[in-house]
Amino acid sequence: MKKKHLAILCVAFALLLGLVGVILHWALRYAATGLAPLKELEGAYDYNGKLLLKEDGETAYLYQPVGRAVLEEKKRINLDLSPFGLEGKAFSYYRVDTQLDYGISCTNFYPADPAYEPFWPVCTAEKLIYLEEDGKKYRVLPAEKLSFPIFSDSVEGVDPYGTDVIAFSANASYALSLEGEEVTVYRTDPMDDSLRVVEVKTYSLKKYGNSVRFGAFVGNTQAYFIAEGDEGEVYVALDCATGETAASLLDPKGDYGKTVDRLYAQRLDVKEEKEGAIRLFWSHLLLGTEHKSPRLEGYGSGEILSVSPAGEYAVASMKEKDDVLVLSEKRSFSLLSALGEGENFEKAVFVYENVLAVSIARADGSRCLRLYKICF
Numbered sequence: 132m133k134k135k136h137l138a139i140l141c142v143a144f145a146l147l148l149g150l151v152g153v154i155l156h157w158a159l160r161y162a163a164t165g166l167a168p169l170k171e172l173e174g175a176y177d178y179n180g181k182l183l184l185k186e187d188g189e190t191a192y193l194y195q196p197v198g199r200a201v202l203e204e205k206k207r208i209n210l211d212l213s214p215f216g217l218e219g220k221a222f223s224y225y226r227v228d229t230q231l232d233y234g235i236s237c238t239n240f241y242p243a244d245p246a247y248e249p250f251w252p253v254c255t256a257e258k259l260i261y262l263e264e265d266g267k268k269y270r271v272l273p274a275e276k277l278s279f280p281i282f283s284d285s286v287e288g289v290d291p292y293g294t295d296v297i298a299f300s301a302n303a304s305y306a307l308s309l310e311g312e313e314v315t316v317y318r319t320d321p322m323d324d325s326l327r328v329v330e331v332k333t334y335s336l337k338k339y340g341n342s343v344r345f346g347a348f349v350g351n352t353q354a355y356f357i358a359e360g361d362e363g364e365v366y367v368a369l370d371c372a373t374g375e376t377a378a379s380l381l382d383p384k385g386d387y388g389k390t391v392d393r394l395y396a397q398r399l400d401v402k403e404e405k406e407g408a409i410r411l412f413w414s415h416l417l418l419g420t421e422h423k424s425p426r427l428e429g430y431g432s433g434e435i436l437s438v439s440p441a442g443e444y445a446v447a448s449m450k451e452k453d454d455v456l457v458l459s460e461k462r463s464f465s466l467l468s469a470l471g472e473g474e475n476f477e478k479a480v481f482v483y484e485n486v487l488a489v490s491i492a493r494a495d496g497s498r499c500l501r502l503y504k505i506c507f
Contacts, residue, residue, distance in 0.1 A: 165464025166503040194482040215278040249298035267292040285328035301351040305371040312337040380419030395438040424458040439481040
C-alpha cells in the first residue's frame with residue numbers, strides 16, 4: 132500500500148509540475164505578446180477619423196473589422212460639377228460601400244477636403260453637398276445632374292444656402308449654426324431626406340462662458356461645445372431635440388491636459404501613492420468617465436497621445452525613458468519593442484477600438500504605416 136501511495140504521489144507531483152510549466156510558458160508568452168502586426172503600407176498617412184489618407188491625396192484606405200480584407204483601397208474620384216449648374220466647380224471624394232444588416236447596403240462619398248468633415252452625413256451617392264468659398268452650400272443630385280440651395284423650400288426666414296451652418300447630425304435630422312454664445316438648431320423634415328428645414332430654435336450658452344466654439348456632433352441629437360469663461364474651459368452638451376444643455380461631468384476641481392481624439396483628456400492632478408511608480412489617467416470630456424493605467428514601475432511621468440473610441444486603450448509617451456506604451460487598465464506594453472531595427476516611432480492613432488495605425492520612420496529615410504492589433 133505504501134508503494135502504491137508513493138506512486139500516486141509521484142504521478143500527481145509530475146502532473147503538478149507539468150501544469151505549472153504550462154502555466155509559466157503561457158504567462159511568459161502573454162507577457163511577451165502585446166501587439167500583432169496586421170498590415171503595412173509604404174509612405175506617410177494621415178487619419179481623418181474614417182480613412183487613412185496617403186500624403187499625395189490620391190489614395191486612401193478604409194479599415195474593415197470584418198471579412199478577409201484588413202484594409203480596403205479607395206482611389207480619389209474627381210467629379211466635374213459643371214453639368215450640375217456649378218460651372219468650373221469640382222467635387223473630390225472617396226467612395227465607401229457599407230454592407231448593413233439583412234442584405235442592405237449603403238454608399239457614402241467621403242470628401243477629400245477636410246472642410247467637409249462636419250457634413251459627412253449629407254454626402255451619399257444619391258445626394259451630396261458642395262461648399263462654396265463664401266459659405267453657400269448646394270445639394271447635388273448626381274443622377275439628375277442637378278444642384279440647388281441646400282435648404283430650398285424651408286420655412287420662412289431660413290437662408291436657403293445655409294451659409295452659417297457648421298455641421299449636420301449623424302443622420303442629418305439636425306443642423307447647427309453658432310454666433311457668439313447663441314446656437315441655432317435647424318430641424319430637417321423627418322418625413323424624407325430633402326433637408327428642408329421645418330423648425331428653427333435658438334439657445335444661449337452664455338451662462339457657461341463668454342466665448343463658445345463648436346466641438347462636434349455625438350450621434351444624431353447630441354452636440355457638444357467648448358465654452359470659455361473666467362474659470363477656464365467647460366465642455367457643454369446640447370440636446371438638439373429638447374434644447375436641454377448640461378456641463379460636462381468632469382471633476383470641476385480636476386486639472387486636465389489638452390484634448391486628445393476630440394473627447395478625451397489626460398487628468399494631471401491625480402498622484403500615485405506608491406513611490407517609484409505612476410498611473411496615467413484619461414477622462415471622457417462629456418461623460419466624466421475615467422480610465423487609468425496599471426502601476427507603471429520606474430516611470431516618473433507620461434503624456435497620453437491617443438485614446439481608443441470607447442476609451443479602453445490609450446497610447447502614452449514616457450519621455451523620461453524614451454518609451455511609448457500601449458495601455459489598458461490591466462496591462463501596459465512597449466510599442467517600441469514591436470518595431471524593427473532602425474525603425475523610429477512617429478505617431479499612433481486608433482482606427483478601431485483595439486487596432487492601432489502606427490507611423491514609422493526608417494533609418495534610410497523612408498516611411499511606412501503599420502497596423503497592429505492589441506492582444507490584451
